[in-house]
Amino acid sequence: MSADSPLTTRAGACVDELTTELVDLRRDLHAHPELSWHEERTTGIVGKRLGEEGLVTRPLGSTGLMVDIGSNPGPVIALRADLDALPVPDLTTDPWRSTIDGLAHACGHDVHTAGLVGAGLALAAVADDLPGRVRLVFQPAEEIMPGGALMSVKAGALEGVARIFGLHCDPGVDAGQLGLREGPLTGAADSLDVRLTGKGGHTSRPHLTEDLTFALGKLVTELPAVLSRRLDPRAGVSVVWGLVRAGSAMNVIPAIGRAAGTVRMLDAVAWADAEHLVRETVSQIVEPYGVTPEVIYVRGVPPVINDHASTMLLGQAIEAVVGEKGHVSTTQSLGGEDFAWFLEHVPGAMARLGTRTPGGPTYDLHQGDLRIDERSVPIAAKVLAAAAIAALTAG
Numbered sequence: 001m002s003a004d005s006p007l008t009t010r011a012g013a014c015v016d017e018l019t020t021e022l023v024d025l026r027r028d029l030h031a032h033p034e035l036s037w038h039e040e041r042t043t044g045i046v047g048k049r050l051g052e053e054g055l056v057t058r059p060l061g062s063t064g065l066m067v068d069i070g071s072n073p074g075p076v077i078a079l080r081a082d083l084d085a086l087p088v089p090d091l092t093t094d095p096w097r098s099t100i101d102g103l104a105h106a107c108g109h110d111v112h113t114a115g116l117v118g119a120g121l122a123l124a125a126v127a128d129d130l131p132g133r134v135r136l137v138f139q140p141a142e143e144i145m146p147g148g149a150l151m152s153v154k155a156g157a158l159e160g161v162a163r164i165f166g167l168h169c170d171p172g173v174d175a176g177q178l179g180l181r182e183g184p185l186t187g188a189a190d191s192l193d194v195r196l197t198g199k200g201g202h203t204s205r206p207h208l209t210e211d212l213t214f215a216l217g218k219l220v221t222e223l224p225a226v227l228s229r230r231l232d233p234r235a236g237v238s239v240v241w242g243l244v245r246a247g248s249a250m251n252v253i254p255a256i257g258r259a260a261g262t263v264r265m266l267d268a269v270a271w272a273d274a275e276h277l278v279r280e281t282v283s284q285i286v287e288p289y290g291v292t293p294e295v296i297y298v299r300g301v302p303p304v305i306n307d308h309a310s311t312m313l314l315g316q317a318i319e320a321v322v323g324e325k326g327h328v329s330t331t332q333s334l335g336g337e338d339f340a341w342f343l344e345h346v347p348g349a350m351a352r353l354g355t356r357t358p359g360g361p362t363y364d365l366h367q368g369d370l371r372i373d374e375r376s377v378p379i380a381a382k383v384l385a386a387a388a389i390a391a392l393t394a395g
Contacts, residue, residue: 005393007126008320011385014122019378025049026114026377027096033085033103033110036141036148039063042083042113046138049117053124060155064140064148069123074132077391078157078164078346079384080339081116082109082142091368106370108169108355113138115167115353115380122385132392135161145191145300147338153345163310164348165387166339167380170330171363173354175373178318178383179330180351182311186304187236188271189336193260193296194219194282196246198289200255209253213246215289216257219282220244226281227263227274235270238334239263264334268302275299303332304340310349313394317386318351321379335365353380 015022025045034042040063047057047065057067064083068076088106090098098104120136137157141148158164173179196219198210206214224239231237239261246257263278265271275297286293306314318327330352339350356362357373364370 005389007129007393008386008389010126011122011389012321012382014125015118015378015381015385018118018121022114022118022377022381023374025117026110026374029110029113030105031096031099033098033100033105034083035087035103036084036144037063039083039140043138046113046117050120053121055120055124060140060152060157064138064152066135066137066157067120068133068135069120070127070130070133072131074392075162076133076135076160077388078135078137078161079116079119079388080137080139080164080166080342081112082139082148083113084109084141084143086143086366088366089368092371094371104368106368107143107365108370108372109142111169111353111355111372111377111380112167114377116384118378118381119384119388122381123388130389130392134388134392142338145189145298147301149338149341153341158342158345161346163391164342164346165310165314165384165391166348166350167353167384168337168350169355169365169372169376170352171355171365171370173328173352174356174358175354175375176322176358176379177326177328177354178322178351179328179354180311180315180318180349181330181332182306182308184266184303184305184332185330185350186332186337186340187264187266187334188268188302189300190263190274191298191300192239192263192278194258195294196257196286196291198255198291201253203251203253206253210290212254212257212291215286215291216244216246216259218289219285220259222285223278223281226285227277230277230281231265231270231273232267235265235267236334237263237265237270264336266303266332266334271302301336301338302340302344304337304350305343306349307347310347313390314349314351314387316390317383320386321382351383
């Protein structure tokens with residue numbers, strides 16, 4: 001049975017009936033964003049709605065939950081959404097803009113969550129005819145390193161699972177389209193925080209101090225350059241600083257300084273060597289200046305790598321919902337996504353969900369002005385449900 005089957009049609013019809021509710025749910029979640037590991041309200045709303053359909057949810061930890069749908073023998077297929085928002089102010093003027101100062105769903109996780117709720121309700125409506133079970137995984141803390149995927153795996157989210165599927169909003173793709181590719185979809189992403197300490201002193205006597213600010217400047221400019229020569233250029237290594245801080249007066253050489261950012265790359269092999277090389281290079285760069293470095297390096301996520309069979313199944317689901325023209329190609333990005341940790345354990349695939357209004361402006365993720373074409377919400381629900389059905393019936 002293909003993704004374009006009577007079972008898929010029934011699930012899709014259920015989503016159609018739920019569309020207004022799902023859009024309202026997305027707006028409610030958008031208005032009440034919660035940071036990583038603090039998604040209590042979001043988890044409660046999801047659990048309550050699924051419970052109204054007789055589904056028994058299980059906690060993943062202090063936040064997040066999972067639930068199995070169906071009881072017939074057969075494989076277990078997992079579908080995943082993430083719950084958390086970002087510490088970014090909401091700059092939109094929509095009636096459902098964030099009610100929490102400084103927080104916003106600027107990465108589309110509200111869409112992911114509403115879409116998975118819709119898929120779950122649709123699958124529950126056809127549960128008696130599912131040749132196996134579908135596990136919904138509502139994961140907390142995707143936006144931090146390490147994220148909630150690792151905790152979810154430890155909590156048993158993948159026990160018995162044969163495949164897993166997910167979607168991620170892409171404001172560069174039109175609503176009604178989904179981008180998909182076999183192989184690597186995202187990059188590896190790590191966090192880097194370097195603290196420098198030195199003697200400090202008067203700017204008129206740098207020779208009597210360790211000139212920490214100068215050393216910090218060398219670190220910020222030279223580390224990206226050195227890594228681009230020490231690692232294979234095809235790995236696409238990118239070091240970008242988000243925080244550089246030292247001193248509080250123009251005539252005082254400070255005793256402490258800090259630079260923090262991300263280390264990203266396209267290649268999993270290079271990722272395995274990156275931490276050792278970064279630590280070694282940081283020490284070599286600042287050594288001539290006499291300052292002492294403390295390197296806090298956190299391995300975040302490997303690349304998301306879509307396996308062949310799962311990519312084919314997800315592609316079938318996309319075409320069953322939006323047609324062949326809605327199934328578009330996409331490229332690998334340097335963005336990190338901890339869905340990759342699930343794929344370290346079981347095969348699966350992720351697609352990029354178009355959220356741009358056709359002909360409208362192109363927004364960017366992690367920005368407070370992100371706006372979503374809400375036609376993407378029921379599409380997400382239908383595609384996730386269709387992917388689960390396709391995988392269960394693939395034989």
